[in-house]
Amino acid sequence: MVAILQAVFSGLALGGIYGLVALGFSITHTTTKTFNFGQGEFLAVGTLIGVSAVLLLSGQDITGALQPADVTLSRYALGLIASVVVLGIFGVLLYFTAVRPFVGLGGLAWVMSTIGFGIIIQNTALAIWGPTPIVMASPVGDDVIRIGGAGVLPQEILVLVSSIFVMVCLDLVLSKTKIGKAVRAVAHSRTAATLMGINVSAIVVLAFVVSSGLAGLAGMLVVPITTASVFMGLTIALKAFSAAIVGGLNNPRGCMLGGFLLGLMEALVGLWHAELREISVFMVIILVLVLKPEGLLGRRHVEKV
Secondary structure, eight states: OHHHHHHHHHHHHHHHHHHHHHHHHHHHHHHHSOOOTTHHHHHHHHHHHHHHHHHHHTTOOTTSOOOGGGOOHHHHHHHHHHHHHHHHHHHHHHIIIIIGGGTTSSSSHHHHHHHHHHHHHHHHHHHHHOSSOBOOOOTTOOOOEEETTEEEOHHHHHHHHHHHHHHHHHHHHHHHSHHHHHHHHHHHOHHHHHHTTOOHHHHHHHHHHHHHHHHHHHHHHHTTTSOBOTTSHHHHHHHHHHHHHHHOTTOHHHHHHHHHHHHHHHHHHHHHOGGGHHHHHHHHHHHHHHHOTTOSSOOOOOOOO
């Protein structure tokens, strides 16, 4: 039971990361019917930028080695802000260079353009930081906290609390504020939103800023548990996209649910057979696609002809 409880805590923390990135996929999908297939590269580069900010604040080079004493809560917070802001700028660049020229046109040219944009920033990051992973200690310490007999890392609690807080805030913004209502209006019908006086272009740009910023936030939250490297984002982005499919791409709450479900499944199956974690995750995805293609909380769209 202690092992199961410990796996549940780890799975919820991991699920929070998946949920944040899945929300990014959902926001761009509902507003433009496109995705950033370079989201994994965005996450990796954003994390490296955040870690580099911490290194610079501690008086070191961006490719230096961080000691636990260098990672204070204030430096970590500033690094996280730097990651989110820079990735928000990348989101704007991505939209205007790789998405906007193809919105409304037939074909899938935007798929290759977003992948290409991701490859460009990944190789640029490889030239700057190199392939060697950078280790960063947790700003809240590494002393194990005992909850019900299970050992939980303080960073896992920080990840879980932060991800839930961000998800709740985004949900409230989307459902209660004028900006959120504008986003939902654009998602429903760009033409109708324009006729109602909504600046559709500004809302779409905002969607890409938020989506990219969430990738940077997720990367900085998870990096003390893993490491920062140019190649860290692909697996996270793939599973986050899977979580969005499981929960429902057109439902932000479904994306959150899908993230936590996949995180829990991955952690619990890993207790039994670690090699079956990936198999179980993608088996569930296939099962959901067969039985409920729109996702657990998604809405089925019916077109009248």
